[in-house]
Amino acid sequence: MTHLPAHEMTATAAPKGRRSGGPRRDRSGVWGVGFVAPHAVGLALFTLVPIGIALAMSLHDWPMIGTPSWTGFANYSSLFGDPTFRTALTNTVLFVVLYVPLNLVVSLGMAAWLSPKIRHRQIFRVIFFLPTVTPIVANAVVWRMLYQPGGAIDATARSFFGIEMPDFLADPHWAMIAIVVMSVWQGFGYNMIVFSSALDSVPESQLEAASLDGANAWTAFWRIKLPLISPSLFFATTMTLITAFQVFVQPYIMTRGGPGDSTVTLVQFIYNQGFTFQKLGLASAAAWILFVIILGVTAVQFLGQKKWVHYE
Template structure:
């Protein structure tokens, strides 16, 4: 006689390929318990602020006083504001310049730091250091280097005999100066990601390519790059998201100037919220930025099927 089993603890045995209704599946009660703290933090610090920003974006919400419903007036004000349009254009320009430069530099350095390079671990640490050092301190140092009479100006005068451009006070150079500093600050992270991915490329495929007569350049483009495409997709997506949120570098180095040539969307949000105390307008701008990032990320995920190989 078979002993009765407890329905709460019995293991459900079904033929392979049979679809089991979710009510009959065995569920571990510890799973939700372990997930609860993270879910609570996600709700309190991500979902609730997003919901509040959306609500505030439809109000005239001063720092002190009573909020008033204004409907879509904040969004109409935004897109009619030349400062907001300039900040949006500057942010897109930063992304267009920064993203490919970051990926090219980080991928190039990762390819150079092959196992054949002596002391490669030391070079990895050196190149990764700017990523973990305080970004405010880095921005201050680069601002001093860019100033007339600074390290860059002195080097240019020594080599070429002419002064360097006024990088931070010339609207034609200011954004380029911010991009260069940002690439130096951030390429180390992606370099580590790409370096680890290149180290995991199967050696037998590289040997087979060498036997077929492929040179180093062909091997990199036809073998290594497709195999590390998941890492490339991850780095591209994360870098794209963070580049839309750029704030500290232009704020410390140029204060958004000269004029509005380096003001970004996050700086516009900060100024409207904490300088002019227009929280409703700042929330509307923040929600616009949220939608832009969400849309660009969605396009990235939809397009990955064409070039990302997970096999």
């Protein structure tokens, strides 16, 4: 029997391998591009392109009907000189400062209360989450009726406590507070579900070890549960801040920005400039200022998370 050299055997075997199919090309990259393409096209058409157009509009005097004219940064400078814009910015910051802590405290407190030991826990979860999925316009209309003189709140206070409640939405000192209370009721259910799920994932072994060391329920919550759910707390805080800066429906439906300008927010100011006064360039400039504010606040959140967020 004749033995071929090793290099001749390799050369002879190679064509046979190729005839049986040969090495297949890795097409995973092609499939990946194919799956990502629809989302990328949608992102470009409905997000990136409108952002670019809004930036271009902010640098022009852009009427609803007519020819735009280049103004540069005149829209931005006029905004900071506009007392109505400054009031809207102040009101928005006030809403954020009041709403975000209240939302987080209420949602975290309710999540802690809805422990596995509570009977009918799932029913309570559904009840507290319902306002989140209910149309916000309908909720705002109902709360406007509750707040009005002779409404349910005023009638209850008169009947049980003999107290005459103020006209909350017509009083500039109470209007924003009333909107914040309604907004907390509307939105705390989402964060409650997030926190409740995070608390359920806390290992029982760590809680039992803390109990053996003499830690009470309050100490275990602050020293063990809260650090372990800090990623969920970071997520909820960031998302709540972003949505709070974009508040629009509640003040628009309940007060129309009044009384006076006491509840006008940045988004409502943008809406008025664009669709009431037909100053699209000014509205786009205000929208970009709001975008920069939200971007800055979010960046600060991400930069500061290393000091208090603990990932496993």
